[in-house]
Amino acid sequence: MSEPLHRQLGLKDDEQERIVATLGREPNRAELAMYSVMWSEHCSYKSSKIHLKTLPTEGPAVLVGPGEDAGAVDIGDGDAVVFKMESHSHPSAIEPYQGAATGVGGIVRDIISMGARPVALLDPLMFGPLTEPRNRWLFEGVVAGIGGYGNCIGVPTVGGEIRFAEAHSSNPCVNVMCVGLAKADELVTSQSLTPHVGSFMVLYGAATGRDGIGGVSVLASATLEEGADESRPSVQIGDPFAEKLLIEASLELIREGLLEGLQDLGGAGICCALSESATRAGMGAEVDLDVVPLREADMEPFEILTSESQERMLAIVHPSKLAAVEALCARWGLHTAVIATLVEGGTLTIRHAGEVVAEVPARSLADDGPEYDRPMTAPARIEDGGDPALTPFEGDLNDALRTVLAAPGIASKRWVWRQYDRIVQGNTVAGPDSDAAVIRVPGTLKGVVASSDGKGRYGRLDPYLGAMHAVAESARNVAVTGAEPLAITNCLNFGNPERPEVMWQFAESIRGMRDACSGLATPVTGGNVSFYNESGGSAIDPTPVVGMLGLLRDYRLRVPSAFPQAGLAVYLLGETAAELGGSEFAEAVLGQVSGMPPALDLSKERALLDLLVAAVGDTLLASAHDCGDGGVAVALAECAIGTGHGFAVSIPTDLPPHVALFSESASRAVVSVSPIDEEAFRALAAAYRVPCARIGETGGPRAVIDAAIDIPVARLAEIWETTIPRLLGEAV
């Protein structure tokens, strides 16, 4: 006795009843397939919506908030920045190269469909330890897929981050963020264009095949269990050349004023694009599946409707413009097919081989999906190894620094980003070796600054604080370049929301994100939820990843993170407390992930951000670096490794030396200041009420901290640079 069809497609019994009530009859197979993908967790946000509504989404810079294909902020002079983050974790866990590649393709199409040219990609990734062969296969495959796709479409990959934790062994997280530029008055949104009754829905780009059928429902909205490799046919295959053609053709179609609407095809394929486009237009559509260009002639209607074949877009075109649209697409070598006509009312009537195969209200698919307020339970505290700051430490501090620098999460990711084209388009002022990427806006002095950050280990200990720290750290990474943080996008990576503990983690994370985004005045413009990152009942750490966007008024003011020369004064900004909970030191040296994450005072964070932006604006800083993972010892080491300029500093503190060196207290930064600017800088720090300690000077070939640390910078650089290649078994 096999399962009823709706369950095989991932629908629950009550959802099936809801479909029957909507239609007033039993759905047929095609209709059921459509509801199953549109009402999947991935497309409908049914478990998260109720919480996401509580996030702050408005602010003076926000042009487009959540609800469109991507968010947009105003950067002055009529320029807009469009940005969004998404996950492609489940496909990547099955087939890392294609999973990651098509993740890049999908987010790029989101940016295009807003009418923006994609100008930067960032990739926050999480893997299990590289000591395991399968994790190395996933890691190398994902990196190759990101490069293989991104390098072929002319969009530079300029940032991201990579973290490692045991829980990601079965569940790697592959997030990708894209940033685009447009003129604010040319943005394509549901408000900016007016479709007409009788206008055509034109599918252009690649042909539709059997790849990725049910990807959103089967793959992305369930946990991956034993035998998940058999889901490989649900992973889509990418064609970056077709994507490049789509970018150029789509931007030309918009520039020429030929469109009344534009939507990318991603999860849930044609079904999603048709129902969402019709719903936004407030209309229905007469759809003819026989004209959809197919890779295989004998595809069933439900396959054509839900295929997730890549590199396709759906445009709404007035009949008078159709010939021009077809000619433009042909010039770029792209197929077009008029697959539907907009009609009054709200019904999608779908025909195949002369017969009506589905007849459903468009809105019931796009907007009226189920919404759950799932039960939540705070878990009993997972582990209590206690506060690591209280663990006695007698070891050698030089050894400890070497160990922390060699932790894979801290070590250099050059092996990864060396495989990414970071410079195409010619506007990359700062790339992945900077705290945040800086992309100049062509024809202006403005710099768009972006950073992505997640704090899984903190989230595991306290999801509320973990989310707050992700927001604060990404704001700090943007501010150390001199840019003002403006707004965020996010990708919320969690386990199975049907488990009350996971739902509690999610709600707590959203609460933390809400408080931090309100406190730092960086509203949320959109994002993505990735649930079901678990297998065998073991979920990933709750990891909301934040993609922060900032604006540098003059990109030439950008401050590097490393010490640019000898003879500069080194300052530590902020206060250091005994906070080793969830720290790199506690994990790498003490083998402890326990205690509480550092406290976060948003008013102090805000003061630090404001000081950094003001000091860079007054050209008082020679360098500035976030003091985060690994504490001040790692921050100083990284400042020296970047350029080879050593330092000698003394940190005034009452804390035990290992706590002072490796505490991850929030709202701190390490800056270097030219002697002639010191007085002005100290006055500015005082005005912003940011604690500011002059701890020493740059210069010499060694890294020296009090009597605790004394190591040649070259040795630190070697450790930091060779860790990842060594783990991958390469000769270094």
Added chain:
Amino acid sequence: MNDTPRVGVVTFPGSLDDRDALHAIAAMGGTGVALWHADHDLRGVDAVVLPGGFSYGDYLRCGAIAARAPLMAEIRSFAERGAPVLGICNGFQILCEAGLLPGALIRNASLRFVCEDVWLRVETSQTCVTAGLTPGETIEVPVKHGEGQWVATSEELERVEGDGLVVFRYAAEDGQLGDAFNPNGATNHIAGVRNAAGNVVGLMPHPEHAVDPDVGPTGGQPLFAALFEAALAGATA
């Protein structure tokens, strides 16, 4: 009399650095002219740049289809007239596939894409892009490619080396050669070659990404300066 050279940049559907080449030409004081692969028209340009990218997707062999593009017929006769033609990265691959330059480009020895700044040692000043440089001099320019390992048959290699057709080799900043400075395993560290006349040059590194100090090194500046000179000389000849 026009003292601003008109330099054409060919856009194939999968070209990526075509706009960047046009920007570099403008930044260096030239006039960039956009050319389209499917046309049969060089629009009266004085020099041609074949830019980086993936011309037609390059799923077959990089540049293999592009070498047979409509506009390549015009470029071939343009080159045969002695006019300057510069192929960068994918453009270099296309010129090799078209038989206008010796050798071929295969996958990097590492089997991975590589993007980084490298030093190039200039081997000859007898070309349309190195006329202003001295052999032995080094310049810093980025590479970014997955298939940049230059190879040749032993006879071809002998001719290339014997006739002085090597234009650039990967090297250390001081000009020293070594595997550590060779990003793709190219034979004899060869980064760029020329035809016998020196008017056709191809190289894997990207001089168009090395003219603006705000976003990278500046080793590409003398190459464009020389290209402009050659273009003007041809235009007035």
